[in-house]
Amino acid sequence: MKKRTVGRVSAPTVYDVAERSGVSIATVSRVYRNPDSVRAQTREKVMEAARELGYVPSGSARGLASRTTGVLGLCFPDYADPDAETAAAASDADDDQAVMLYSDQIIRGMERAARRHGYALLIAASLDGGPESLVAKVAGRVDGFAVLARTVPTEDLEVISRRLPVVMLAGPREIDHLDHIVVANTEGERELTRHLIEDHGLRRLAFIGSEENSPDAEARFRGFQEGCRDAGLPVPSRPELRAGMMTQAEGALAAGTLLDRSEGTGVERPEAMLFANDQMAVGALQALERRGVRVPEDIAVTGFDGIPLSRIVRPPLTTVRQPIRQLGEQAVELLVQRLADPGRAPVSLELPVSVTRRASCGCG
Amino acid sequence: MKKRTVGRVSAPTVYDVAERSGVSIATVSRVYRNPDSVRAQTREKVMEAARELGYVPSGSARGLASRTTGVLGLCFPDYADPDAETAAAASDADDDQAVMLYSDQIIRGMERAARRHGYALLIAASLDGGPESLVAKVAGRVDGFAVLARTVPTEDLEVISRRLPVVMLAGPREIDHLDHIVVANTEGERELTRHLIEDHGLRRLAFIGSEENSPDAEARFRGFQEGCRDAGLPVPSRPELRAGMMTQAEGALAAGTLLDRSEGTGVERPEAMLFANDQMAVGALQALERRGVRVPEDIAVTGFDGIPLSRIVRPPLTTVRQPIRQLGEQAVELLVQRLADPGRAPVSLELPVSVTRRASCGCG
DNA sequence: GTGAAAGCGCTAACAC
DNA sequence: GTGTTAGCGCTTTCAC
Numbered sequence: 001m002k003k004r005t006v007g008r009v010s011a012p013t014v015y016d017v018a019e020r021s022g023v024s025i026a027t028v029s030r031v032y033r034n035p036d037s038v039r040a041q042t043r044e045k046v047m048e049a050a051r052e053l054g055y056v057p058s059g060s061a062r063g064l065a066s067r068t069t070g071v072l073g074l075c076f077p078d079y080a081d082p083d084a085e086t087a088a089a090a091s092d093a094d095d096d097q098a099v100m101l102y103s104d105q106i107i108r109g110m111e112r113a114a115r116r117h118g119y120a121l122l123i124a125a126s127l128d129g130g131p132e133s134l135v136a137k138v139a140g141r142v143d144g145f146a147v148l149a150r151t152v153p154t155e156d157l158e159v160i161s162r163r164l165p166v167v168m169l170a171g172p173r174e175i176d177h178l179d180h181i182v183v184a185n186t187e188g189e190r191e192l193t194r195h196l197i198e199d200h201g202l203r204r205l206a207f208i209g210s211e212e213n214s215p216d217a218e219a220r221f222r223g224f225q226e227g228c229r230d231a232g233l234p235v236p237s238r239p240e241l242r243a244g245m246m247t248q249a250e251g252a253l254a255a256g257t258l259l260d261r262s263e264g265t266g267v268e269r270p271e272a273m274l275f276a277n278d279q280m281a282v283g284a285l286q287a288l289e290r291r292g293v294r295v296p297e298d299i300a301v302t303g304f305d306g307i308p309l310s311r312i313v314r315p316p317l318t319t320v321r322q323p324i325r326q327l328g329e330q331a332v333e334l335l336v337q338r339l340a341d342p343g344r345a346p347v348s349l350e351l352p353v354s355v356t357r358r359a360s361c362g363c364g
Numbered sequence: 365m366k367k368r369t370v371g372r373v374s375a376p377t378v379y380d381v382a383e384r385s386g387v388s389i390a391t392v393s394r395v396y397r398n399p400d401s402v403r404a405q406t407r408e409k410v411m412e413a414a415r416e417l418g419y420v421p422s423g424s425a426r427g428l429a430s431r432t433t434g435v436l437g438l439c440f441p442d443y444a445d446p447d448a449e450t451a452a453a454a455s456d457a458d459d460d461q462a463v464m465l466y467s468d469q470i471i472r473g474m475e476r477a478a479r480r481h482g483y484a485l486l487i488a489a490s491l492d493g494g495p496e497s498l499v500a501k502v503a504g505r506v507d508g509f510a511v512l513a514r515t516v517p518t519e520d521l522e523v524i525s526r527r528l529p530v531v532m533l534a535g536p537r538e539i540d541h542l543d544h545i546v547v548a549n550t551e552g553e554r555e556l557t558r559h560l561i562e563d564h565g566l567r568r569l570a571f572i573g574s575e576e577n578s579p580d581a582e583a584r585f586r587g588f589q590e591g592c593r594d595a596g597l598p599v600p601s602r603p604e605l606r607a608g609m610m611t612q613a614e615g616a617l618a619a620g621t622l623l624d625r626s627e628g629t630g631v632e633r634p635e636a637m638l639f640a641n642d643q644m645a646v647g648a649l650q651a652l653e654r655r656g657v658r659v660p661e662d663i664a665v666t667g668f669d670g671i672p673l674s675r676i677v678r679p680p681l682t683t684v685r686q687p688i689r690q691l692g693e694q695a696v697e698l699l700v701q702r703l704a705d706p707g708r709a710p711v712s713l714e715l716p717v718s719v720t721r722r723a724s725c726g727c728g
Numbered sequence: 729g730t731g732a733a734a735g736c737g738c739t740a741a742c743a744c
Numbered sequence: 745g746t747g748t749t750a751g752c753g754c755t756t757t758c759a760c
Contacts, residue, residue: 010736013736013737013738014738015737025738025739028738029738029739030739033739057738058736058738060738061736061737061738061739062738063738064737064739065738065739065740066740067739
């Protein structure tokens with residue numbers, strides 16, 4: 001309780017509160033950390049002084065002294081192109097909004113789970129590498145964090161994960177000593193494919209995927225391949241078409257392309273279009289309607305993800321439901337577990353998915 | 365570069381990196397804070413040592429020393445009831461998901477804007493008060509933060525806002541020295557009401573609101589009142605009905621109640637139901653369909669918010685579009701401005717809304 | 729361009 | 745139950 005006798009300029013500290021309430025800084029600290037360890041009367045004195053002074057404990061100082069932050073983090077990819085956004089029309093903006101749902105749901109899931117465990121959530125979209133990247137900023141301010149696949153350079157992760165728990169989400173296991181969580185992409189698409197073939201008797205199936213560096217889309221395509229193979233159908237070596245961002249617009253485009261392809265040439269039109277995600281499937285639904293092609297009478301359409309939209313479009317979309325929010329929640333559980341037991345062996349979870357049969361494939 | 369000569373157990377620090385690369389800790393710090401102020405050769409040495417050691421700068425130590433965190437915060441209300449969630453059916457879960465959209469979008473907006481300014485975002489749903497509340501944790505770890513209305517006790521805010529910038533979102537101005545942002549709830553509902561009356565010639569309008577402590581719903585109701593008064597229609601003194609959480613389920617219930625009311629008694633059925641938000645309106649649409657009441661032929665239905673769902677339901681919902689994401693973005697702008705100029709007078713923004721005319725009111 | 733030294737505000741033993 | 749005393753790991757003048 002010495003020093004610091006000169007004019008107040010900056011925010012009040014424990015010293016100020018201690019002085020004003022006539023106790024030591026340790027007691028002030030206790031009041032905030034463990035109120036029950038302080039006599040009620042003393043506690044009141046301290047809290048009143050704090051109120052009068054406008055005291056707010058410094059999280060940084062706390063973190064430094066206690067070596068924990070009480071915060072978990074999430075790094076996700078920077079999907080949106082800010083320039084494109086400015087010029088975007090209203091409908092595009094809506095589309096964009098829907099695209100973001102994925103990370104939104106993970107955020108939601110993590111936030112919930114984090115809160116249950118008494119943590120707050122620090123989120124940041126990846127920008128670039130370098131010493132002063134956002135990732136580094138996050139890493140330094142949390143007790144552990146989750147990373148969406150292809151967000152942070154593997155080398156950075158390698159370094160960071162030596163110092164605090166990191167869990168990889170929805171992607172290939174780039175670093176094998178990290179916990180990681182995926183959804184059963186392959187199994188889901190395989191089951192969906194089986195359903196179309198066996199239950200609806202469809203033969204000519206077209207899978208619309210994404211760029212090759214999209215691990216989810218690729219895994220789903222593998223499921224499609226397996227489904228074809230299981231049924232004794234020809235197994236395509238690559239998707240019928242590849243979209244870039246997997247948006248509604250691109251789905252509409254893809255549907256049109258597939259239709260044109262069969263009209264111009266003598267090629268038979270596919271009996272089903274399996275899209276790598278719901279966004280594209282929804283766009284396709286609209287494009288098909290515009291062209292007067294009926295779903296599912298003329299052609300079946302399926303998606304993947306199980307976003308809210310899929311239930312609401314007409315016809316309702318048959319899809320594979322991904323437990324995205326659970327992904328976020330599980331990420332937190334893994335983080336919390338590892339924080340409690342740093343020595344535990346790396347865990348690899350695969351979350352189950354389920355085929356949701358709706359009208360767009362011919363089901364009730 | 366003295367002390368710290370004993371066995372390494374914890375994470376490497378500037379001292380370790382400095383020692384290993386043969387420079388002072390000040391230089392290590394410079395490499396991370398301002399790489400250009402260090403000779404390239406020196407910088408390389410440092411970065412290599414850091415890499416080898418697995419060095420990650422401590423955000424807490426940085427924050428403490430520099431008195432800034434590079435993080436902005438958001439506190440939002442804890443809508444979801446964890447217990448109810450467990451028992452929730454699939455459809456309810458979807459509903460819940462949609463309800464969360466509001467804070468999700470604010471998060472998204474803030475995250476974007478924050479990123480543009482080089483900030484990360486710390487989010488936390490409010491729990492309770494007391495010294496160790498999540499709010500206090502957030503407050504201590506950020507340079508400034510936004511608060512959704514009715515999330516944090518006013519008294520806490522009073523104290524906290526004396527030490528760092530706080531902006532209030534979407535609610536009454538509880539503390540007048542704070543920046544705050546609202547959307548034009550009253551104007552929007554008023555214009556919507558005018559549209560129904562003047563353009564569609566409707567007279568018997570029913571407004572379905574929420575509990576009285578919901579400032580948004582109340583403001584919208586006032587707009588409804590003004591619209592009625594403007595048209596020379598009788599001005600109801602309170603909403604026809606009040607829902608609690610403003611969910612789809614409650615909207616469906618409300619629609620049913622209104623229908624029953626007119627059937628049982630001789631009261632004429634309203635020509636239009638104006639719901640205080642889209643969620644309820646969507647639920648009402650479904651309830652109406654089940655009861656064989658046609659929209660908009662038999663009755664017009666409108667919402668408020670402009671969520672993606674509103675565009676997709678059948679018939680598409682006439683609503684008032686709220687720029688929710690902009691709300692988040694503006695919050696960050698205000699925070700950043702105030703950080704740059706703490707002395708600036710408190711700002712109060714009202715974001716414009718726009719009536720989106722769709723089929724559910726009889727348009728297009 | 730680089731180093732030395734002084735804190736930043738708090739927690740955590742350890743005494744009393 | 746409360747006070748004392750060291751740091752926690754970094755940034756930041758100020759010299760050189």
